[in-house]
Amino acid sequence: MSEIEVRHLSKTFTQKDLKVDALSDININIEKGDIYGIIGMSGAGKSTLVRCLNYLERPTDGQVIVRGQEMGALSEKELRQARMKIAMIFQSFNLLQQKNAVENISFPLRIQGTPKKEAKARAKELLRTVGLSDKAKSYPSQLSGGQQQRVAIARALACDPDILLCDEATSALDPQTTDQILDLIKEINESLHLTIVIITHQMSVIQKICNRVAIIENGHLVEEGRVEDIFNHPKSRAARELIFREVHGDPPTLQSPIDEITEGTKIRIVFTANSAFEPVVSNMILKFGQPVNILRANTRNVGGVAKGDMILQLPVDRETRLQMEDYLKERGLEVEEVTT
Amino acid sequence: MDMKTIQLLANGLLETVYMTLVSTALGYLIGLPVGILLTVTDKEGIRPNAFIYRILDVIINIMRSIPFLILLILLIPFTRFLVGKSYGTTATIVPLVVSAAPYIARMVESSLKEVDAGVIEAARSMGASNLTIVFRVLLVEAKTSLITGATITLGTILGYSAMAGTVAGGGLGDIAIQYGYYRWQTDIMLITVALLVILFQIFQMIGMKIASALDHRK
Ligand SMILES: Nc1ncnc2c1ncn2[C@@H]1O[C@H](COP(=O)(O)OP(=O)(O)OP(=O)(O)O)[C@@H](O)[C@H]1O
Numbered sequence A: 001m002s003e004i005e006v007r008h009l010s011k012t013f014t015q016k017d018l019k020v021d022a023l024s025d026i027n028i029n030i031e032k033g034d035i036y037g038i039i040g041m042s043g044a045g046k047s048t049l050v051r052c053l054n055y056l057e058r059p060t061d062g063q064v065i066v067r068g069q070e071m072g073a074l075s076e077k078e079l080r081q082a083r084m085k086i087a088m089i090f091q092s093f094n095l096l097q098q099k100n101a102v103e104n105i106s107f108p109l110r111i112q113g114t115p116k117k118e119a120k121a122r123a124k125e126l127l128r129t130v131g132l133s134d135k136a137k138s139y140p141s142q143l144s145g146g147q148q149q150r151v152a153i154a155r156a157l158a159c160d161p162d163i164l165l166c167d168e169a170t171s172a173l174d175p176q177t178t179d180q181i182l183d184l185i186k187e188i189n190e191s192l193h194l195t196i197v198i199i200t201h202q203m204s205v206i207q208k209i210c211n212r213v214a215i216i217e218n219g220h221l222v223e224e225g226r227v228e229d230i231f232n233h234p235k236s237r238a239a240r241e242l243i244f245r246e247v248h249g250d251p252p253t254l255q256s257p258i259d260e261i262t263e264g265t266k267i268r269i270v271f272t273a274n275s276a277f278e279p280v281v282s283n284m285i286l287k288f289g290q291p292v293n294i295l296r297a298n299t300r301n302v303g304g305v306a307k308g309d310m311i312l313q314l315p316v317d318r319e320t321r322l323q324m325e326d327y328l329k330e331r332g333l334e335v336e337e338v339t340t
Numbered sequence B: 001m002d003m004k005t006i007q008l009l010a011n012g013l014l015e016t017v018y019m020t021l022v023s024t025a026l027g028y029l030i031g032l033p034v035g036i037l038l039t040v041t042d043k044e045g046i047r048p049n050a051f052i053y054r055i056l057d058v059i060i061n062i063m064r065s066i067p068f069l070i071l072l073i074l075l076i077p078f079t080r081f082l083v084g085k086s087y088g089t090t091a092t093i094v095p096l097v098v099s100a101a102p103y104i105a106r107m108v109e110s111s112l113k114e115v116d117a118g119v120i121e122a123a124r125s126m127g128a129s130n131l132t133i134v135f136r137v138l139l140v141e142a143k144t145s146l147i148t149g150a151t152i153t154l155g156t157i158l159g160y161s162a163m164a165g166t167v168a169g170g171g172l173g174d175i176a177i178q179y180g181y182y183r184w185q186t187d188i189m190l191i192t193v194a195l196l197v198i199l200f201q202i203f204q205m206i207g208m209k210i211a212s213a214l215d216h217r218k
C-alpha cells in the first residue's frame, strides 16, 4: 500500500464562464519514506496538486488515498482529523505574526486541546530539533526567513505527522539557506521516517534531496520516476528544459551561443560516479587529435554522488564523431544529442 | 467659576464618558459578531455565503447612510419603548448603539480581512475548524487593527454623543448647547469644548498605546 495514491485526479476551476483545467488525470504513487518531488513551471498546477493531497482543495474528479484512506469519503470532521497527520509548510512560512516561536509551534497542539504546559514543552523540544533553542520568545518579525521556515517546520512536526507537504518551501530563501533547510528536511525524513512531498520549480532542489520526481506541465503529468533516471535520461521536453535551464542558465533558444555554433554536432554528456574525476574529455582529444569545444560544463552533487554534465561540440566528420561518442560511452558516460 | 458650575461640568463629563463607553461596548456586542459574519461569508471568506453576506451588506449600508441626527429623531418611538423616555443619557445610548453597530461591523470586517490568507491556509492545513480559525487566528492576528478600529470608533461615538446633546441627550454636548447657545455663556461652552477635546485625546492615546503594546509585527 502506497503512503499516498493519486488516481485520475483532475481539478477544474470555474470562474464565471471561464474554465481552467489546473490538473488533468494525474496518477502518482508516493511510498512511505519517499522524498517525492513535484516540479513544473509557474502555473503548471503544482500548488493545486499538493493542496488536493490534504483536500484543502477538493478535486473535481479522481481520488486521493492517504494511508489507505480515501480523502473524498471523509466527513468534514474526519478530514480535519486526517489533516493533523499531514503537515504542510509554505513558501511564505505563514507563521502567526502575533505569536512567538514557541506559541506558533504549540498552536497545532493547542487547537487539538493539548494542555498549554505540555504543548509548550513539546514546542521547546522541537525548537531544539530545528536548531533554534535560543529563539523561543522571538516573534516572526524578529526572525530571518530561514529561521521562520525552521519554526514552520517545527510547527509542522508538532503533531507527529506521517506526511510533510512542502509548497515551494525554499523559494523565498537564498541558496545557502535553501541548502540548510533542505538538509534539515532530509534529516527529518531519515530520523522520523516521514514521507515528504516537495513542490518546487528548481531542479536543484529535486536533485539535492528527492528520490523520485514527477514533472507537471500545464496540469498534465509528463514524466515520473527516479530522480537519477530522469536527470540522466530526460524523456520529455519539459524535463529537458528544466534540467537545461537550471544547469546552463536559460533554456537554449535560437539566440543562445549553442545555436550560433552551427558547425558540428552538440552532445550532452552526463558523468556518473566513477567517471567524473577522470580527465575523460582531454584524454579523448589527445587520442583523436581532433578539437572538441566545451560549450558549457557543470558539476554538481546528486544524491550524495559527484555528478556533472557538459555540452560538447564534436567535429563535423561523422566517423570521428561516432567514435568519440563510443569512446565516451565506454567510459561510463551518458551521451545524448542536443537537438534544441 | 463657582462650585455649581464645576459640579455641572464634572457631571456632564461623567455622563459623556458613560454614554460613549457604554454605547461603544454595546455597539461591539452587535457589531463584532456581524463583522465576523461578514468576513466569514464573503466570497473570499472561510465559509462563503452570498445570501447572508448580501443581506448584512445591504442593511449596514442603509443604516450607515442615515445621518446620525435624523436617526436620533427617527428612533424616538423605539427609544421610548426600550428605555421609557426619549431624553437623558440612557435614552441617548439607544440611537448611539444603533448608529455605532454597523460602523463597528465594517471596522471589524476590514480588520479581519487584513489577516494574511496564507496564515488561514496554514491553520486549515493543521485541521483547524472554522470556529477555531475565527477565534484563534482571525481575532488574534487582527487584534492590533481591531483595537485601532475601536479607538477610532470611540472618537466617533464621542462626537455623536455630543451631537445628541443638542436634543437633550445629556453630557457635555447638552451643556454646550444649554449654556453656550441658549444663554450666551461662551466661557462654559469653551470649557465643554476643551473637555471634549481632552477626552478625545485621552481615548486616542490610551487606545493607540494598547494597540502598539500588543503588536508584535515590529
Ligand atoms: N482558486 C483558483 N481559481 C481559479 N484558478 C486557479 C485557482 N487556483 C489556481 N488556479 C489556476 O490553476 C493553475 C495552476 O495553478 P497553481 O497555483 O497550482 O500553479 P503552480 O504550479 O503552483 O504555480 P506557481 O509555481 O506559480 O506557484 C493556474 O493556471 C492558476 O491560474
Ligand SMILES: [Mg+2]
Pocket (backbone or CB within 6 Å): A046, A047, A048, A168
Ligand atoms: Mg504554487
